[in-house]
Amino acid sequence: MTAPTLGVCYYPEHWPEERWESDAARMAEVGIGFVRIGEFAWSKLEPRPGELDFSWMVRSMDVLGRHGLKVIVGTPTATPPRWMMDKHPDMVAVDENGRPRNFGSRRHYCFSHEGYRQECARITQLLIDHVGQHPALGGWQTDNEYGCHSTTLSYSEAARQGFRTWLRQRYGTVEALNEAWGNIFWSMEYNDFDQIDLPLLTVTEPNPNASLDFRRYSSDQVAAFNKVQYDLLKAARPDLPVIHNFMGRFTDFDHYELAKTIDVASWDSYPIGHLDVSDESPEVKAQFLRQGEPDAQGLQHDIYRSVGRGRWWIMEQQPGPVNWASYNPDPLPGMARLWAWEAFAHGAEVVSYFRWRQYHSAQEQMHAGLLRPDSEPAPAYNEALQVAQELKSTGIGGEARKARVAIVYDYESEWAWSVQPQAKGFSHHAHVKAAYGPLRKRGVDVDILSAQTDSFAGYDLVIIPALFAWSDQLRTALANYEGHLLIGPRTGSKTGNFTIPSGLAPDLPRNMLDAKVVRVDSTNPAIEVSVRGGGAVRHWRERLETRAEVEFEDEEGFPVLVSQGRLFYLAASGDRSLMQRVIDRMLDEANLPTLNLPAGVRCRVRDGFRVYFNYGTGPATLVKADDEADYVVGSETIPAAGVTVARLSRGD
Amino acid sequence: MTAPTLGVCYYPEHWPEERWESDAARMAEVGIGFVRIGEFAWSKLEPRPGELDFSWMVRSMDVLGRHGLKVIVGTPTATPPRWMMDKHPDMVAVDENGRPRNFGSRRHYCFSHEGYRQECARITQLLIDHVGQHPALGGWQTDNEYGCHSTTLSYSEAARQGFRTWLRQRYGTVEALNEAWGNIFWSMEYNDFDQIDLPLLTVTEPNPNASLDFRRYSSDQVAAFNKVQYDLLKAARPDLPVIHNFMGRFTDFDHYELAKTIDVASWDSYPIGHLDVSDESPEVKAQFLRQGEPDAQGLQHDIYRSVGRGRWWIMEQQPGPVNWASYNPDPLPGMARLWAWEAFAHGAEVVSYFRWRQYHSAQEQMHAGLLRPDSEPAPAYNEALQVAQELKSTGIGGEARKARVAIVYDYESEWAWSVQPQAKGFSHHAHVKAAYGPLRKRGVDVDILSAQTDSFAGYDLVIIPALFAWSDQLRTALANYEGHLLIGPRTGSKTGNFTIPSGLAPDLPRNMLDAKVVRVDSTNPAIEVSVRGGGAVRHWRERLETRAEVEFEDEEGFPVLVSQGRLFYLAASGDRSLMQRVIDRMLDEANLPTLNLPAGVRCRVRDGFRVYFNYGTGPATLVKADDEADYVVGSETIPAAGVTVARLSRGD
Amino acid sequence: MTAPTLGVCYYPEHWPEERWESDAARMAEVGIGFVRIGEFAWSKLEPRPGELDFSWMVRSMDVLGRHGLKVIVGTPTATPPRWMMDKHPDMVAVDENGRPRNFGSRRHYCFSHEGYRQECARITQLLIDHVGQHPALGGWQTDNEYGCHSTTLSYSEAARQGFRTWLRQRYGTVEALNEAWGNIFWSMEYNDFDQIDLPLLTVTEPNPNASLDFRRYSSDQVAAFNKVQYDLLKAARPDLPVIHNFMGRFTDFDHYELAKTIDVASWDSYPIGHLDVSDESPEVKAQFLRQGEPDAQGLQHDIYRSVGRGRWWIMEQQPGPVNWASYNPDPLPGMARLWAWEAFAHGAEVVSYFRWRQYHSAQEQMHAGLLRPDSEPAPAYNEALQVAQELKSTGIGGEARKARVAIVYDYESEWAWSVQPQAKGFSHHAHVKAAYGPLRKRGVDVDILSAQTDSFAGYDLVIIPALFAWSDQLRTALANYEGHLLIGPRTGSKTGNFTIPSGLAPDLPRNMLDAKVVRVDSTNPAIEVSVRGGGAVRHWRERLETRAEVEFEDEEGFPVLVSQGRLFYLAASGDRSLMQRVIDRMLDEANLPTLNLPAGVRCRVRDGFRVYFNYGTGPATLVKADDEADYVVGSETIPAAGVTVARLSRGD
Ligand SMILES: [Zn+2]
Numbered sequence A, B, C: 001m002t003a004p005t006l007g008v009c010y011y012p013e014h015w016p017e018e019r020w021e022s023d024a025a026r027m028a029e030v031g032i033g034f035v036r037i038g039e040f041a042w043s044k045l046e047p048r049p050g051e052l053d054f055s056w057m058v059r060s061m062d063v064l065g066r067h068g069l070k071v072i073v074g075t076p077t078a079t080p081p082r083w084m085m086d087k088h089p090d091m092v093a094v095d096e097n098g099r100p101r102n103f104g105s106r107r108h109y110c111f112s113h114e115g116y117r118q119e120c121a122r123i124t125q126l127l128i129d130h131v132g133q134h135p136a137l138g139g140w141q142t143d144n145e146y147g148c149h150s151t152t153l154s155y156s157e158a159a160r161q162g163f164r165t166w167l168r169q170r171y172g173t174v175e176a177l178n179e180a181w182g183n184i185f186w187s188m189e190y191n192d193f194d195q196i197d198l199p200l201l202t203v204t205e206p207n208p209n210a211s212l213d214f215r216r217y218s219s220d221q222v223a224a225f226n227k228v229q230y231d232l233l234k235a236a237r238p239d240l241p242v243i244h245n246f247m248g249r250f251t252d253f254d255h256y257e258l259a260k261t262i263d264v265a266s267w268d269s270y271p272i273g274h275l276d277v278s279d280e281s282p283e284v285k286a287q288f289l290r291q292g293e294p295d296a297q298g299l300q301h302d303i304y305r306s307v308g309r310g311r312w313w314i315m316e317q318q319p320g321p322v323n324w325a326s327y328n329p330d331p332l333p334g335m336a337r338l339w340a341w342e343a344f345a346h347g348a349e350v351v352s353y354f355r356w357r358q359y360h361s362a363q364e365q366m367h368a369g370l371l372r373p374d375s376e377p378a379p380a381y382n383e384a385l386q387v388a389q390e391l392k393s394t395g396i397g398g399e400a401r402k403a404r405v406a407i408v409y410d411y412e413s414e415w416a417w418s419v420q421p422q423a424k425g426f427s428h429h430a431h432v433k434a435a436y437g438p439l440r441k442r443g444v445d446v447d448i449l450s451a452q453t454d455s456f457a458g459y460d461l462v463i464i465p466a467l468f469a470w471s472d473q474l475r476t477a478l479a480n481y482e483g484h485l486l487i488g489p490r491t492g493s494k495t496g497n498f499t500i501p502s503g504l505a506p507d508l509p510r511n512m513l514d515a516k517v518v519r520v521d522s523t524n525p526a527i528e529v530s531v532r533g534g535g536a537v538r539h540w541r542e543r544l545e546t547r548a549e550v551e552f553e554d555e556e557g558f559p560v561l562v563s564q565g566r567l568f569y570l571a572a573s574g575d576r577s578l579m580q581r582v583i584d585r586m587l588d589e590a591n592l593p594t595l596n597l598p599a600g601v602r603c604r605v606r607d608g609f610r611v612y613f614n615y616g617t618g619p620a621t622l623v624k625a626d627d628e629a630d631y632v633v634g635s636e637t638i639p640a641a642g643v644t645v646a647r648l649s650r651g652d
């Protein structure tokens, strides 16, 4: 673990070498500790096939190192140069219309292409050879934002061949595949693996099993692609962390699986850009225009803390307006500080701003940096400076406090429901978020668990929303768990082979939950049915056949929340108000402490400090909690975009 | 004619053979008489080219037959197996972007492909050979839902060649084609038929005549495709009906034309799914969420009674939530009964639920059946049972009563206006529906006539809305007709060659209607102009030069409804309120009896019974009509989704 | 200059030759002076390669000439016949999905294709040879509506090769190109020009510099294409004008640049069709449904007066409903007269109605003409007649009065912001329009200037909104100008190489404007921030670092309008109300006279006459202006769609 430190993304190749020195000096001045470089520089390192120039990179690391900065070197594999296309004309990804994707931006490669993987191994080894022993080297980043711009799924010939091989390994015989996929339906049976095409351009939707397997295959290719680089980097420098910077909300591959070949997870946090491109309502987008949605970042932080097995960074932190959303608002003054503090409070080791100086050319010229294009400080420059000083003054370190509540988050479920929504827009992530927000509004810390978790020990409450299929590990965890459980709609409604389980959803032992989902009612989310006592259900409602106790029911008399001992089952998608009621009920059942937070304010505990951050547009007044000794940053009055840090009186 | 009987769709190939016996026994218990099988089973009948296995089908028919069930055997030609693609790589349909459609779902063949037609003849003959004399055999179904998933139009090489041949036959010389199409406009003249391409990917819209001829050609291919199977089936078993199951609201081919090679029309009725994917407003979709739009089914029933020349079935009846709409709501309890009764009242011989048991795998695993996946009865199971008992107790038989009002329904008009809407969204079907609903709200039965009708004898009122071009037959019918006529907007505004008639629309003899449409005003449907006396016009308004009597005019002073003797001409598209006024006026003119129906209630007379069905969400109270003796099912209070059957006192 | 004259578009090839005589006689009767023919007639002139027939065209010109009509002959190059595709299979344009565009409508050629350019030279020369000395010949039109149907950008192989050559010429070395484009970003560097592909199908957006250069290249091809014909036509008949008819609001190529090889600019004015397909709000579309947006035509008139260096026509004037918008409303009675008068008031030499008679066949059969398909007069026939008489009675001639206010309009800026909107929908044209409307509401005449203007002499106020990059000429004009300037948001925010200028936007000398745009806040236009004193900013707001005087500021305290001497800088996109305030302020500062116009009324001065036209749906009452002597057409009460012409008392 690294103690909380700021970082920045820097592109020495974009600037005259004369300027490196002053840049480095100013970075040090701000209090920055880490500098990421190199991840898009392949054409500068190897301008022509085999014609190498690593000297500029070494010199830039010399300069940075002289100012006490540690360098994260990125492998430049997200941006294969133009000459690479001549060496491997078939290396490009192919889109779902069968069109090869063209050179001229980035991420144009297909993960399935073996030749390109070898090129990536080659350039990785060259980096190791040239800078792997540099004293300023502090770690590695592999590639950049795997999956960004919808690049996980590729319909190339390499993918087609790879998918067949993968299916052969998974199913052994084509008869087994036909059986598993239910291919008898609509005469879709294959006589041979070589007859299987990728699931594209079918007349109506392809078999969901074919689609899900193709997503599993594609996810595996991303992991395999990363492993090639990881193995080389670890072999060379076992002491240095290998990091990947995941792009928030790109869930087309399994981040847990990929994380087996990284040491530290990191993610690229653009709260305002992400809100603009999200599915949030126009009202929410207007309300949090200059801040980002209050729980969106926290949830990602908690996911990547889980993905990184406790170790995680922000590799790219939005410092001002970005360039890639439909609209790119200016953040409220203070947000660049707030976002950093929020990340640290959730356990980040490093928060690295993207980028040092706004680049005046090419695609991202409208993306702000800590410096303006004319090298003057942008607003985030001074906010970063303030964060660095506050980190030092508080001395915060340690780890994010282990939560007493956990939620299961599962990439495969996200794929499955996008393959077969049944209610347009149905999403695992949205259901996780719908449970997460109400917890956070009560000041409750949350941990995220993968669907491969085999023990819930240490948690008082575990929530499992909209899970595709039970894993053996989860069944084990359930069986041995003595805390409270909230299981959400659609959970366990499929087997791993994308069929309805013979005992019907949620497919739990009757002594655990005596309930069957005998039918699903899916409706336009605008159509709501009130729940007696408050809130409403909409979009997804299950008809239960159950002997469990009915806790909540809707106005049409259908059970909404049922319980059997400490296991609660939620049989519908609820609006915000219902979800708050359900979560409040669970917190009460599990006897968990809550805080009385003003609207828009959230908090998180780390290392004996509770960090409050105000996502609202006006000031808020905190109520001092029983466990708090004093405020070490800010005060009980927390302005818009403000941060208050309370020191806890009794340890962590 | 078959007396009203229930049916069900069954897939023995999906279930262990041991289960067939109990399934058949339960079907008989419900009161089912017909079982459709086989229509997707090609890969089970012929797993590899020439490797045949019909034994399972024979055994399943043995079992079903033992329980007194009659079997409809479907030709499996909607689902050519994967190996077929190796035999005929060019057999696939090509979409309007020029992309071949891929294997992996269904309906991937091109109707123009001669080789595939021969394969279909071969498998049809094989079916005849193996089960054609089976004692349980009750009829045949050809293919499945021609045109579903937008598969009528294919831009394949086979279609390109076929279209050229078809044009040669239609026009004789390329000069004649140039003249008929007006190709001099924009220098689109051809020197040779071989220069003609399918109308796709043009810079701006292609010549409407080219587009319409391509639609005519494509429609002809579907009919020709069906004829191949029909001829074989009739040759083998002249005594058994050949049926096709049309998918409701797929109008890309001429169902009347196709019906020349079937004995019984049937359609697949999914009232709730169809409403979800329809153009109805969000308000209507919300109002009839769990019922379907009240007049949508009735209109289809009446269309297919016409298509089937009096003989028609429901081959697939929605039994619960489906899987293929954006949202798939649970029907109100009772709807599976209501829909069946409604169909029988409109003259259906058989209503066959789709499907027996919900299948746990593949694309339609979320589609309900009469049984749940765990073989327990779903709600529709008991509703079907009730229908079977009620059919027996009432003894209803005979035919749907011949109506006194008829509406002309024409597939070519639907194509023509989609080729050249002039007002976005203008549709023949919508205009038929706009006249149909107000009639049905007054309890008036309606017959549907094709545009090839040459006599209106027996009708007191005939309505012709938005008809593309007059046929000779219709002109004959008009000339000899003595009843009342309502001719709708845009009717007769084109010749069959898609040109404006020299005398302008509606192109009727002056002594019949002295009116010319001299200009059209088309506007966004949100912009309404009130009509004096009530209602409004919008979307399509014609400027008439006329000496006919003005019945209604709009607030800008333009005639809306004019009359000349018994012929009324409606010169605009009206809102619901105007259309009710117009229809009420016509009913009054023609002196037709009406009923006073509560909102949401509709009725239909068959065999001396008037069947009422309540599409509303609350109970309604019927007013006993003069011709009714007593209620034999239900009572004057008809609950939501309820059915009441009145026996008429004076015959039919 | 031609004195104000009416014209009409006529297609002798569509009609029996017997009808030509009476058509010509009636045209003369209406008072028409010019007839355009031939622009779509290639297949009639050359039915097969080399098989020529110009005799019909000569005969039609004979007939027209006998009635005193002057003929504009169009080169038929917008509609290459089908046989041309066999000669040049690779001549077709390719769309942004890489799909070749198909024959069957028009404009299917690629501007980059050298072979087709030579065919166009050949047919042009043939026209010259056959009709170039005809006594009725009054001028030429090249092609038809360059760029219409999105045909400027083509991704063909010819374009690919042409683009590489163009880049070689522009940049000399690939290193220079890499530097100019900033290709080091994302390793997009090229080793050779032959590696450069057209910017299509990239994974995320291509480099904006690549996109802009491809737009510049494509624009240049249109100009080069036109030059081929112009050179031949001028060589043959230096005395006759060569005209092109631009389609309104197609801005994909630089009309100023193309106009270097025409003598007279003309545009095709479809006020109602253009409103329907525009970005205007539903409210504006409903309000001006039957008139067109009041300032849309005036702005186009002023643009083409500038493009044509003072000489311009309307080549196609909407006479009634058109066929190509989503909805095609009937114009208010009088609009065909109003539009013509408006054009003449803005300086048009000729207003030519499209078309003489509605054609009963092919794509445009629903497009109105002066005659109905049955040859009876359509409403516009008599309106045209009235205009001709009024032109004669007033004796209006001369030129449009030179305005005292000018706005800079720049095609490159329109491309640049569509390449990099930063705020979705941001448009140069929209910003020009937002300044133009408020001026016109005050009765102020406006001139349009290109971005190559090097002097503002003679203007009291110059407005430069949302200009991409300063040209040297504009910098010269600015430096020497002594009048008032209003410079709009985003102006000067880029260099010509699409990079941020080192001194930041608006990139003006500090002694002219001491202000830097240090950050941009872009938001959904629905989100407004009030400006103190009235109006609001939205969509685009700049954060200024400035020592200029703050004239207006918004409620968040950000400067909106600042001034330094006579230079005003507007740092945001304003709503209508703010824009009126800003313009009123500028008019006041510049001491410019204004008129008190009723809502919906606009006016323009030409040759000592002020022409008023009422775009409203009700009558309005004019206030006689000080400089007006009397009304020579109409009166102070101007009905809906009415025209009033006042004679000015003191010269022009
Ligand atoms: Zn990034």
Ligand SMILES: [Zn+2]
Pocket: B145, B268, B316
């Ligand atoms: Zn079906």
Ligand SMILES: [Zn+2]
Pocket: C145, C268, C316
């Ligand atoms: Zn035109």
